[in-house]
Amino acid sequence: MKARSPPRRAEDELSSVLSSLERAARAPNLYLVELKEAFRMENWNLFQNVYGDDHRTSAGQHLTRDDDFSWADRLKKSTSEIYDISKMLQAILEVADDLRAQLESSYEELVAERHSNGIRSLPDELLARIFQISVWGEDGFGARQAVRLSRVSRWFRNVVLGTRGLWTMLDPISSKVKLELLIARAGPAALFHAFFNAIHWNKDKNRKSIDIIRPTIPRWSTLTLKYDYMYEARETGVDDVLGEPLSLLAKEGLRSPLLEELMLRGDSIDPHFGGVLPSDIEAWAPNLRTLRCSYFLPSLSTPLSSISTLIFTQEISARPPASPLQILLRLLPKIPNLSSFELVAYKGYEEYDNESLPTTECSSLTSFQLRLHNFRLRNFSSEGSCIATLMAALRMPLLEDFSISVRIWDFRQGENESECIEWSQLLGHLSRAILPTHLSDPNCHRMVSVLYKLCIDELGRTAWTMKAPFGLRTLNLPLDGVFHIPSVTLSSCLRVIFTQESDLDSENALVSEHNESCRLRELKFIGCEYMTPVNLRHTVDSLEALGVWDRIERVVVQDCDLLRYSDVVNIVGERRLQYLDWHFDARKSCSKFM
Incomplete structure (x- = not known):
């Protein structure tokens, strides 16, 4: 006998279940959700229909004679429904396993095909470029590396001998x-x-x-x-x-x-x-x-x-009888045409206890890159740290572009709410120290752009992404430090909240007093790998609370994996949004600055 096909309605319902699962699997922040918590029994309509407000989950609970039969009927029907749900889930799981195996097999075949071609598929020009990178990575021993490469094969030898740059x-x-x-x-x-x-x-x-x-x-x-x-x-x-x-x-x-x-x-x-x-x-x-x-x-x-360019890498902690910061501030005026300065600083969090630094003007400097490595936030002195003392002493009247990179070392300390709040407050103090108001004063400076990159040291990144509560840690950015800067670029692993000094007369005091002088017009979010729509909404809300959101003319979102266009446009509006969905290699773009 020919089997009867299921009613059309049942097919439609099952099709909608499959579509809902596939749609949920594409959610950008799915990996942040605790699935067992999302699917717990209390969230099921079936559970609520049976137990209602009483939540009688124990079979031994006393039932009155009035609801004994009706509740037993609901239990029987619901047991049948949960049985059917289990059958559907089992079928979905079996098919999903088969589909996953097929997809993985196809991917492995594709990778194997590409690997089979291997390096032989590369043109000589690209191979020469790879060799050039290899040679440069050997410091002063590049010539030795070139000789080694020339001995690999006849093809390698021809490329190496034909590339004069490998022998320089x-x-x-x-x-x-x-x-x-x-x-x-x-x-x-x-x-x-x-x-x-x-x-x-x-x-x-x-x-x-x-x-x-x-x-x-x-x-x-x-x-x-x-x-x-x-x-x-x-x-x-x-x-x-x-x-x-x-x-x-x-x-x-x-x-x-x-x-x-x-x-x-x-x-x-x-x-x-x-x-x-x-x-x-x-x-x-x-x-x-x-x-x-x-x-x-x-x-x-x-x-x-x-x-015209100075790149300096050093521990800047105070060391008696002199500090590298004192030597640095004596050196800078001796380079009168310095236009680009890059400072890679270690131990900038330590307290500065040497003699005070003199105010030093870098009269020709237009680009400043500040990179704070292995920064221990728990050891940071918000009042008299080395980095705060340096930034307070520097005067750069022609500065146009300021790039900041902070690599936090000790993020794993502080897992509960109060410790995370304290951690965020310290980060806010650091932001205020490296973005002092005199740096962007429009009366004596002409800053055009600021790039602020905050990242976590790789040694603890796995532990942080798995354990740390994302919503509690915050990059507090002082609005008065960027108020007069037309373009601000943010690349942060944490949500960003704009703040202002708490001792101002009112929440909008900064804006109401200098409303016409606000020059902030562009916000860029680039490489914010953990920023969600909720995080972006918090950023926008902080700007609205401070009264400057309406002045933002353009918002650029680029290489932020968890921010879909549809979510972002609902938050910032289509008129001012520039959404770039092609991949942006932040490491290449900021190679000099990181």
Whole structure:
């Protein structure tokens, strides 16, 4: 006998169940929901219909004679319904397992096909670019890496030998024959990148190699001088170790007219600051534009006018008898044409207990990148921290672009509500310290944009994303610190709330007093990986409460995985929204700034 097909209504109902499941699975914040809590018994209509307000969930509860039969009837019908629900769920689970296996198999076949082509599918140009990255990642030993690559296969050898840029990393500890071969392979027009561990200059056996390299000095593009505390600073002072090669290079006849970047790399175990650069370094390298200093900050006896970019990496905690911040503020005025300054600071959270820093004006600075690494928020002194003291002393009247990156180290401390609130308050104090009101004062500054990136250190990211209560931690951003800045970009792992000083006369005092001077017009949310529509609503509500939301003309949402267009447009409106759904690589965009 031919089986009867189910009634059309039943088919429609089952189809709607499947559609609802698929729609729920596409919810952007599904992984944040505790499924057992969402589907608990009390949420079922079936449960409410049976137990009602009495919640008689125990079979041994006493039932009165009046409702004994009616309640028994409801129990029987509901038991039948839950049985049918269980059958449907079991069928859905079996089909879902089969579908998942099929999808995984298809994906594995696709990956296997791509891997089968492997590196052989790459064009020579892309392979050469990969080799270039590999060589640059070897510091001063890039030439050795190029030699290794050339020995892999005939194809690799042809690409390596045909890419002159792979042979421009000068390595003075190589043999005379290897150095001559490297220089020949680079070609007569190549610009070289010289990398010297300073100990090389003090070894007689390396003098011949240095003599071979010496004729290439006019074609140097970058020069890196590095010292190693374990091998050098114990025997000689760091100033002597780095000063000797610079003095030798600056001898008459050894000019480097194409040199654009000088890197002085100290040792984090024993950082130094205050060493004097040769006074004639500008004559030796007239086109020197960039000075990179890592755990070694020099002093200048005379102004260095050619430098336009300074990158400085250092622990900025106070160390008697002097502080690196004092040396830094003495150095900055000696670079009169400095337009770009990048500070990678460690231990900025510590209290500054040295003598006060003088107010220092960087009269030509237009771009400032501040990167706070391994920041221990629990140790942060909101009043007299090193970073707050530095920001209070700096004056940058021509500053246009200010980029901030904060990597929090100790987020795992504080899991309950009160501790998370305290943690957020400390983060608010930090934001106020690095965004002082004098920095954006329109009467003496012309700030155009601020980028604020907040992220959690990778060592604890897994624990944080699994355990920490997302809704309790907040990045409190002082409105008065960005009130006069037209464009503010936020890249935060936490929800963002705009705040103002609590001692103002009223909630809208800031806006009511300076309403016409508010210049904030654009908000950008880029790479906010955990921002949900609820978080965005909190941000907008905080701006509305402060009376500035109506002045925002454009809201950009980009690379925020949990923010769908339909949700965002309902919150900010279509008129001002620019929603970019293509992927944005924040690491590449902010590589210099992170």
